Amino acid sequence: xxxxxxxxxxxxxxxxxxxxxxxxxxxxxxxxxxxxxxxxxxxxxxxxxxxxxxxxxxxxxxxxxxxxxxxxxxxxxxxxxxxxxxxxxxxxxxxxxxxxxxxxxxxxxxxxxxxxxxxxxxxxxxxxxxxxxxxxxxxxxxxxxxxxxxxxxxxxxxxxxxxxxxxxxxxxxxxxxxxxxxxxxxxxxxxxxxxxxxxxxxxxxxxxxxxxxxxxxxxxxxxxxxxxxxxxxxxxxxxxxxxxxxxxxxxxxxxxxxxxxxxxxxxxxxxxxxxxxxxx
Amino acid sequence: xxxxxxxxxxxxxxxxxxxxxxxxxxxxxxxxxxxxxxxxxxxxxxxxxxxxxxxxxxxxxxxxxxxxxxxxxxxxxxxxxxxxxxxxxxxxxxxxxxxxxxxxxxxxxxxxxxxxxxxxxxxxxxxxxxxxxxxxxxxxxxxxxxxxxxxxxxxxxxxxxxxxxxxxxxxxxxxxxxxxxxxxxxxxxxxxxxxxxxxxxxxxxxxxxxxxxxxxxxxxxxxxxxxxxxxxxxxxxxxxxxxxxxxxxxxxxx
Numbered sequence: 001x002x003x004x005x006x007x008x009x010x011x012x013x014x015x016x017x018x019x020x021x022x023x024x025x026x027x028x029x030x031x032x033x034x035x036x037x038x039x040x041x042x043x044x045x046x047x048x049x050x051x052x053x054x055x056x057x058x059x060x061x062x063x064x065x066x067x068x069x070x071x072x073x074x075x076x077x078x079x080x081x082x083x084x085x086x087x088x089x090x091x092x093x094x095x096x097x098x099x100x101x102x103x104x105x106x107x108x109x110x111x112x113x114x115x116x117x118x119x120x121x122x123x124x125x126x127x128x129x130x131x132x133x134x135x136x137x138x139x140x141x142x143x144x145x146x147x148x149x150x151x152x153x154x155x156x157x158x159x160x161x162x163x164x165x166x167x168x169x170x171x172x173x174x175x176x177x178x179x180x181x182x183x184x185x186x187x188x189x190x191x192x193x194x195x196x197x198x199x200x201x202x203x204x205x206x207x208x209x210x211x212x213x214x215x216x217x218x219x220x221x222x223x224x225x226x227x228x229x230x231x232x233x234x235x236x237x238x239x240x241x242x243x244x245x246x247x248x249x250x251x252x253x254x255x256x257x258x259x260x261x262x263x264x265x266x267x268x269x270x271x272x273x274x275x276x277x278x279x280x
Numbered sequence: 281x282x283x284x285x286x287x288x289x290x291x292x293x294x295x296x297x298x299x300x301x302x303x304x305x306x307x308x309x310x311x312x313x314x315x316x317x318x319x320x321x322x323x324x325x326x327x328x329x330x331x332x333x334x335x336x337x338x339x340x341x342x343x344x345x346x347x348x349x350x351x352x353x354x355x356x357x358x359x360x361x362x363x364x365x366x367x368x369x370x371x372x373x374x375x376x377x378x379x380x381x382x383x384x385x386x387x388x389x390x391x392x393x394x395x396x397x398x399x400x401x402x403x404x405x406x407x408x409x410x411x412x413x414x415x416x417x418x419x420x421x422x423x424x425x426x427x428x429x430x431x432x433x434x435x436x437x438x439x440x441x442x443x444x445x446x447x448x449x450x451x452x453x454x455x456x457x458x459x460x461x462x463x464x465x466x467x468x469x470x471x472x473x474x475x476x477x478x479x480x481x482x483x484x485x486x487x488x489x490x491x492x493x494x495x496x497x498x499x500x501x502x503x504x505x506x507x508x509x510x511x512x513x514x515x516x517x518x519x520x521x522x523x524x525x526x527x528x529x530x531x532x533x534x
Binding site for chain 2 (some may be wrong): 028162163165169171173175176178179218221222223224257
């Protein structure tokens with residue numbers, strides 16, 4: 001059991017850290033996280049719809065490797081559709097893409113809330129346990145599918161790390177040195193969406209975890225170079241996640257509320273960063 | 281030579297649709313060419329289109345015989361470099377690392393000994409050697425501007441396009457910057473194309489001037505031909521007199 005938990009933590013840490021750092025580089029914005037692109041809302045809708053239509057059996061119906069892969073595919077599909085539609089063509093613009101992503105997330109969230117209102121209290125109870133990100137949500141049978149996906153996506157991002165350094169400089173510098181900014185943006189975002197989808201389908205939503213880890217990583221690394229930022233981010237993520245679990249389980253004997261603490265700390269850091277920077 | 285053939289561009293701005301062109305003109309190889317004209321004449325738009333940062337609606341642009349629309353961007357990056365007026369900068373980057381990005385077209389981020397040498401040359405050329413290990417956010421606006429120019433010089437391209445390189449620079453730094461750009465053209469054999477606001481800077485440092493107005497080229501030629509009271513009055517829509525100053529012709533417009 002413990003080994004499984006540690007492996008899940010490592011997978012989630014790598015996914016969230018690498019995805020968030022890459023996402024923030026590509027969007028040239030250090031206070032957003034890929035979660036806002038609708039991954040978590042889609043996860044919530046899928047979970048809620050299953051319980052809504054099938055009752056408590058719905059939670060069981062969503063378990064199993066096939067269902068896990070289907071959820072990953074749905075989330076990646078949604079984001080690829082979004083990027084393909086909004087980042088090509090004449091008025092392609094990353095700001096518009098982010099805005100549409102947020103609005104879609106909000107819309108999907110509203111649909112989930114509506115369905116949750118109609119659930120019986122016992123069904124709602126079962127559902128809400130699934131909607132807080134938790135390492136215990138993951139079952140060991142998903143790992144043989146999750147690990148190869150994560151390895152492939154992180155390796156491709158790692159091989160592209162030197163190009164990411166240029167992308168961080170903005171579109172004009174990119175084009176000047178001959179990097180195809182549009183294509184590189186979509187390529188990186190697709191890989192980000194694979195990582196986010198795996199993490200979300202594995203343990204559930206973790207809105208501020210990636211942000212917290214990325215912010216800590218920038219402070220610790222003191223460099224712009226993604227060849228250092230990415231591995232350091234993954235390690236930081238693992239330390240934060242495993243540390244939080246250790247403190248909660250062995251110091252406070254409070255199991256299952258770990259993600260709430262991470263979200264609380266992450267959310268606070270988020271506010272502090274905004275206050276200190278004074279702008280978005 | 282840069283050949284601009286019937287290039288047209290339309291875009292929407294706050295005040296309505298702006299149309300540039302059709303523009304047909306040549307920018308000769310070697311020396312410094314200045315693009316001048318009133319605000320909104322399309323100087324920066326034309327420069328960014330030549331630098332392929334902005335798409336063209338109609339027409340064609342060729343740089344050294346390569347069509348910029350059909351030549352691979354990574355190949356063009358070894359022939360042509362372009363720098364915008366305002367640049368997004370990241371904080372954890374030193375001057376030397378920034379200049380190193382200019383070598384990306386050659387080494388894809390793995391700097392070789394030759395790259396390091398070119399980087400050092402560009403840094404020395406712009407007198408940044410004392411600042412090379414400073415982070416970009418520790419520099420003044422003018423120093424940062426010089427660092428960016430060093431980046432495009434390290435790119436080692438025959439053509440260097442700069443959009444208002446004197447923006448935010450005081451008198452001393454403007455003079456130094458234009459002096460270095462003229463040296464880059466004369467000593468390093470580059471073709472430098474700059475958008476300038478001050479006609480007198482253009483008159484002193486440039487070899488050729490292209491005057492634009494309302495999205496079209498109205499005059500192009502050597503400095504001596506453009507520095508004429510009647511021509512400048514027409515371009516800038518304001519009375520201009522040209523007098524002979526101690527270092528060459530001076531435009532007086534106030």
